[in-house]
Amino acid sequence: MTFLGKAKRAIRRGIDAALNRTPMCRHDVLTSLSIASGLGDSVWVLHGLARSLRPEVCVEIGSARGKSTCFVGFALSENGSGKLYAIDPHCQTDWNDIDAVDSFDILHRNLAACGVSDFVEVLRDRSDVVAASWTRKIDILFIDGDHSYEGVKRDWELFVPFVKPYGLVIFHDTIWDLRPNETGDRPEIGVPRFVDDLRKAGYPVLTMEKDFGVSIVQPTIGGQPLSR
Secondary structure, three states: OOHHHHHHHHHHHHHHHHHHHHHHHHHHHHHOOOOOOOOHHHHHHHHHHHHHHOOOEEEEEOOOOOHHHHHHHHHHHHHOOOEEEEEOOOOOOOOOOOOOOOOHHHHHHHHHHHOOHHHEEEEOOOHHHHHOOOOOOEEEEEEOOOOOHHHHHHHHHHHHHHEEEEEEEEEEOOOOOOOOOOOOOOOOOOHHHHHHHHHHHOOOEEEEOOOOOEEEEOOOOOOOOOOO
8 A cells, every 4th residue: 555545545544433433432431430320221311212202401419429510511522502500418317328428529530520610510518509590491400419208399399389390300219119129128219209298189100110119200280281
């Protein structure tokens, strides 16, 4: 092969690499994250919803070390717009993950490692304190904080008035009552009962049984009308 031929091949390889580098590297960053979370691979549901809905405002209640935070933040960075408001006091509660009590610095390190810090605003406080001054309309609301019935109900009541008509509310740990022996029975978890109350009240609820249950709720009784 002539020098010119080799040069053309090298240029072509460089162009191909440039065209493919961003999606490959971004995917590699997400799949290489080793952040412990009960969400497991269901975190891709959050990523996919954020990619497809192209939200302006996402709210997450319960960030811990930031697996869901990073995946949603990545989706927003791929969209090139939007902001995730990540609410968590990052202190001792009844619902901390193992080794995730003081998780504030860990969360920031993970966000920086993913390169998504500009798309995430970390709000280090309780959800009720943040809600007291909240005014923004919400496209996606992810509730994964206080797992007591009273706590999850409070988070719903505080933030669902801000969710847009076609917005989504996502809950984690919604089939714990049906799968109590996967990691040990915790009868104080009230998320399944609360989300089931929403279903019985007429809110559309779609539940995936993996990773302790991920339920997507449209916060309109009966759902949004699809015809006039």
